Amino acid sequence: MASKEATVYIVDLGRSMGKKNHGRSKTNLEWAMEYVWEKITTTVSTNRKTAMMGVVGFRTDETDVDGIVEKDEYPNIQVFSRPKQFLLPDIRILQEQIKPSSTNDGDILGALVVAIQMINDATTGKTGNPLKFERRIIMVTDGQGPIDADDLDGIVSKLKQDGIEITLLGVDFDDPESGYKEEDKDSDKEEHEAVLKTLIEDSGGNFGTLAVAIEQLAIPRLKETRPTPSYRGTLTLGNNVEYEATLTIDVERYPCTMLAKPPTASSFVVRTDLGSAPGASTQSSATVLGDGEHTNGDLSAVRNQRAYQVDNPEEPGTKMNVGMEELERGYEYGRTAVHISEADSNIVKLETSPALELIGFVAKKKFDRYLPLGRTNFIVPQKTNDKSQLALNCFVHALFETECYAVARLVSKQDKPPAIVLLVPYLEGEVEALVDVELPFEEDMRRYKFPPLDKKYTISGKVILEHRDLPNRDLMSAMSDYVDAMDLSNFGVDDDGNQTEYMKFEDTFSPILHRINQIIRWRATTNTYDKLPDPPQILTKYSVPPADLMAKAEHHLDALKQAGDVKRVPPKEKGRGKRRREDRDKPLSGLDVDELLGNPKKVKIDSQNLIPSFKQALAATDDLDAIQAAADNMGSNIKTYISASVGDSGYGRALEAIRVMRDELTELEEPEIYNVFIRDLKRDVLDGKLKGDRREMWWRIKGSRYGLIDRKRSFASDVTEEEAAEFYKK
C-alpha cells in the first residue's frame, strides 16, 4: 500500500493560455492539460480513496475561494475542486470548467497560497496535528500573468514547514538541463520565469519546461507493490528428528517475478427499463457516440445464472432440471461420478506440513533452461536473524562456487500440495539470496517425439546427411554470419554513453497492460473522436530489430535469404494435390494401393464404410456426374443417419460425414454441389421431414459452422460472406 497523498493542481487559465505558440496545433492550455489529465487519470485509475486531488485555477474570470481565504485578497482565483478522491464524473465536470478566460489578471502566488491552505485543511487531523500525507502541488503556467513577489520568502518557508513538494512546469520556459531556450522571449515572461525559478529552487521543488515533462509521460510508470512473503519457515537439509547432522536455516520467500495483469473488462448490458424515462432518452439521443457514452446510470451489470440438468432416469434419453438443493459435491473419475460428502471433503487432500527441504543438487551446465514452469521467488534469510543470514549466504556461495543448483521440496502452507523447486544462487549487486522456481513433475511432461533436425533416416533406417530438409554448408555459414551480426549484447547505450546490452528487461514495458491503461485514461477525457490513438511508440519499440543494426547486417540477411531459398506456398494451393490418385498418401512401403486394386474407374459408396468409400470415389474420377452421384449418395446416407437416430445418437456420425463432404467438395472446387445439399438438408431438418424434431441437429451444424461454402473459402463459390452468415440465422 502506498501512503496517503494530497495533490493540488494549479492551472493557469489566463487569456494567453488560449493562444497557439511556436507552430503547435494545440493551444497552450490544451497542451498543458495533456500533462495534467494524464496525471489525474493515472491517479483515478488506482481507485484509491487515499489519493486526494484538488484543482485551482488562476487568471480566471470569476473568483471563488470561499471558505479557504479572504475573497478580496485573492481576485481571479477559482477553486474547482478541494482535495478529494476523483471519480469519472469529477473529471467530466472539470473538463467543462477548464477553459481559457478573457482576462490576464490573477496571481500565481495567490493561487499557491490557496493551494497550500487547501492541503492544510485536508491533511490536518481533528486535534490539529498534521497527518501523515505526501503533499504535492503541481503548477502549470505560461508565465504571462503578473506576479506579486513580496511574500516569496513567507511562501517558501510555509512550503518547507508543511513538507509540500512543489513542481512547476512552464510553457516554453527555458530549461538549461534539456537545452531548451525560447527565442524572442518577452521581457515580462523572462522576469516571471526568474521569480518562479527562485521560488522553486528555494523550496527544493522541481522546475521544468512543459515539453520535457510531456515527453517523459510516454515512459510508462511502474506500479510498486509491497513484498508479501508466500512462505516463512525453514530451509533444511536432512531430517533433524532422526539424524543429528542436519542444516536448518530460517528463511522467507518473496516474489521475484510476477506478471503484471492488465485491468479486465466486466460485462454490462444496456438497461431497458429506463427506455422511456425522459432523462435517459434525452441523454442518449444527445450523445454522439451511442455506446461510448453510457455510464453506470444506464448500464446494468450482468449476472450469470446457472441451471443444472441430469439424465432423467424415468424417461431415458431425456434430461430433467435439478435444483441446487438436490446437488452435492463430487468429482469425475473418467465418466464415473464420485460423490464426496461435505464431511469427507478433505479425504482427497494430501496432508502436508510447511517445509522447504533439500532433495539434492544438479549441475548448472546440464540444466535445461526450458524446464522451469512459472514465476520466480526470492528466498532470503529471516529478518534480524544473523545466523540465518550467515548460513544462507554460505549456501548461496557454495552453490555459486560449485556451479550447482539445488532441488528442493516446498510446501508453502499447511496441507498445500508439495512442489519441487529449483534453488538458484542470486548475486546481483548488494543482494545475495536464492531464487526459486517450480520444476515439472512426471505428469507435467508431454513426451511428444520429433525427427532429428541434423539428419534424416530412410525407411530402412539408413542415416542421410544431405537432404532438402537439412541445411547445406552455405546455409549454415550464412546463418552463422547473420546471427553474429545481429548480436544485441553490446548494442545498447547506457546513461553514461557506454556500450551495454540492448533491450534489457527493465527497458521493456508490458504492451497490453499499458495499452489498455492508455486507452482507458484517454477515453475518460475524450468525448468525441474518429479513431482510437495508436499505442505509444515505447510499447512497440522492441517488436522489430533495431534499424541501424539491421542496416549493417543487411548483406548477411540477403546471403541468408539466398542460401535458405524459402518459398511461400500460395494460400490457394494448400492442402490441394491429394485429389489425384497418384498423389495420395502411401503406406510406409510406398505401395500403391489403387494399383493393387486395379485402379477402378468407379468406386461404389458403401454405407458401412461411408467416409472412406466417399473419398475413394472422388479420387477415382474427374467426371462431374460421378462426383454429383457420389455426393447425392453421401447426402442420402447423412439423412438416414439423422432420421434413424434415437435421440441424438446418430448426429455425431452425420456431422462428421457433413464435414468430410464439405471439405472434399471445397477442395474439388465444387462448392455448389455442397451448397445445394446443405440448403436442402437445412430445410428437411427444420421442417421435421427426418422423422421428428431434429432441430438439435441443426444447432450442431450451425455450431460447427458447416453451413454454405462462401467465396472466402472457395473462389468457385457464388455465395457471398453475408449470405453465408445469413444462412445460420433461422
Add this chain to the structure above:
Amino acid sequence: MASPQENRPGEEEDEEEELDDSSYKTVKDAVLFAIDVSPTMLERPPASDDKKAERDSPTSAALRCAYELMQQRIISNPKDMMGILLYGTERTDLKDGDNTFQHCYLLSDLDVPSAQDVKQLRDLIENEEEVSDLLKPAKEPASIATVLFCANQIFTTKAPNFTSRRLFLVTDNDNPATNRQDKDTAVTRARDLYDLGCSIDLFPISRRDHGFDRSKFYDDLVYPTSPSDPDAPALPSTATKVAKSGDGISLLKQLLSSINSKSAPRRAQFSVPLEIGPGLRIGVKGYIMIKRQEHVKSCYVWVGGEKVQIASASTTHMADDTARVVEKGEVRKAYKFGGDAITFTTEEFAQIRGCFGDPIIRIVGFKPLDCCPIWANTNKSTFIYPSETDYVGSTRVFSALQQKLLKSKKMGVAWFIPRRNATPVIAAVIPGAEQVDENGEQSMPPGLWLVPLPYADDLRQPPEQVSSLRTTDNLTDLLSKVVENLQLPKGVYDPSKYPNPDLQWFYKILQAMALEEEVPEDPDDKTIPKYKQINKRCAQYLEDFGVAFDSEFKALTAGKSKTLTTGRKRVKASTADDDDDDEDGVKPKPARKKVKTEVKKETASQTPSMTDQEMASINDRGNISKQKVDVLKEFLGARGLDTKGKKLDLVDRVQVYLDRKGL
C-alpha cells in the same frame, strides 16, 4: 490455414481471445487397443527364481499396459476415449449382439473410461482363472482385415468426430496373412481406416525364436503421416522399437515405454511464421510440452437417483437489476474507472488489443544464452518445430538456426504473438538439443524453445536485507563439499523420477471411492528427500561445517555494536525453544526457528521456553487463554503449525495439538 481438421464442433477458434491462456483449443483423442491373442502371445517366459525375471506373457503385458494407460489418461486426458479389443479369441463378442467380426472380443467399449472399466481390467490382470477362460485362442486366428474393419466400425460409431483416432495394435505376428488375397484385403481395410482419419500405431513384439520384420506385412498397412497431424512427419519406422523379452528390461517395461511415448497425440497449439529477419519468414508450429497437470475440479453431482450422476450446467446471462435474460450479443464489455464504467464498441475492443499486429515470432536480435537467467522466468516455455505447410524450405533454415545457436551458445530475442489478439510477449528463443535415453529412445526432441521474458512491470524487488553478514572462504568450501556429495543421478533433474504426490493421491482416493473400496492409508510421496542417504553421504561434512560455522559466527559478530547483540538474543531464545522441542522427538517434521548445524546437541538451555509438558499443564489448569499471543504463536511456530488467526484460533490449535499428543 484451413486444414480439414480445424473446424470441428466445439473447437472453433475464438477470435476474441480471453486473457488466460488456458482456453487453448483442445483436441479430443480416442485410442483403441487391439491386442493379439494367440498361442505364442500367451506363452509365458520360462519360470525363473530371479525376482526380476519376466513373468508376463506378451498378451498379459499388453493388458497391463492398457490398464496403466487407462489410469494415466483419466488423470491427464479426462475427456478422451479408450477401448480394448482382443482378437484371435475363441469367443466372439462385440457387445452388440452382432457376430460379423469373428474372433473379435470387445473387452471394454470405446468411451471415456469409467471406474468399472478400470476395475474390470484390473480384475482380469489379477485373476488368472478368468484370464485363461477369456484368453483362449481360436483354432483359426482372426484375420487382420476383420480387425481393421471392426476398428473402423467402432471409431465411426463411438467417436465419430474426434480429431485424433488411433488404433494401437499389439502383436508378435509379423505376417498374419496366409495368402495374397488376405493381405490385399488387409491393405485395403488399412487404407479405409486412414481415409476415415484414423491412424495405426504398431507395437511389435519379437518372439524368442523369431524377430519381427515389419517389411513383410505391416509396412503396407501403416502410413508415415498421421491424418490428425498431417505436416509433422512421424518418426521413421525403425525408430519404433520392437519389444522382446529377456533383454535386460522386461517386456512390460519396454511396451510401457513405447506406449507412454504415444500416450497423448501430438497437439500443435499454434501455427505462426517465424521471422528471422525482415523478409525472411519460415513456418513453425508451437507445442506445449511442459504444463502443470492439475486434477479435475470438483463438480455438482445428483444423488437423487439410483446412480450418482454428474449435473451438467448451463449458464444464462441476466441483467443484474431486472433479472431479465440477456442474449450474448447484448453484453457489452466495459472497464471500471473512477467508480464508473468506460465502454467501447466491439470493434474498438478488437482494436485495443489488435494494434500490436498479427500472430508472429519475430526475432529482434541475438544474445548470449546467459542473458536469460533463471531468476527472470515468468511462465512455462513453448516448444517450436518447423512446418513446411506455408513455407517450403522452413525445415532447413530452422535447422541451421538451431544448430548455430547450439554451437555458439546463443539465443534469439523475439517478439511473440501466438494467436490473434493474444498478449505480446518478449521471449528468449533457446536452442534445445535432441536427448536420447539409455535405450536409444528420444527423451527430449530437437527444436527451439520460447522462454517468456519479464517486462519491467513484472520485476519485483527483494525485501531489504538488514544484516550484511557474508560468508568466509572457509565456510563456503566446507558447505561446497556437501553440495558436491549430494548430486542427483548424473547431476540432472529428471522429472520422470518425481510423480506429483498430490495428484497421485487424489486419483488413488477417487478411484477407491468410485469403486467403493477401502481407501488407502499411506501416500507414496517420492518428493520426500532420502534422509538416510543424505545422512550417510554428508553427516561428516555437515559436522565440520557446523563446528566452523559456530566459531566463525562468533568471530564475525564479536566486534559488532550492541544493537546486534540484542538481535542475537532473540535468536537464541528460539534456539532454546527448539532444543526442548527436540527432546520430545515424536513429531514427524519439526520446524526449527534458527540456523542449526550443530552435531553435538546444545543442551545448555538458555531462556526457558515452553515445552509440550509445560503447555499441557497450563492448559490443564485452564490458564491457556491467559497466555500471550506471542507465546502461543512461538509455541505453534516451533512445531511447524500455522500461526495465523485470532487468539481463539491459536488456543484452539494448541489444544488440538496437545490432544493429539495425548497430553
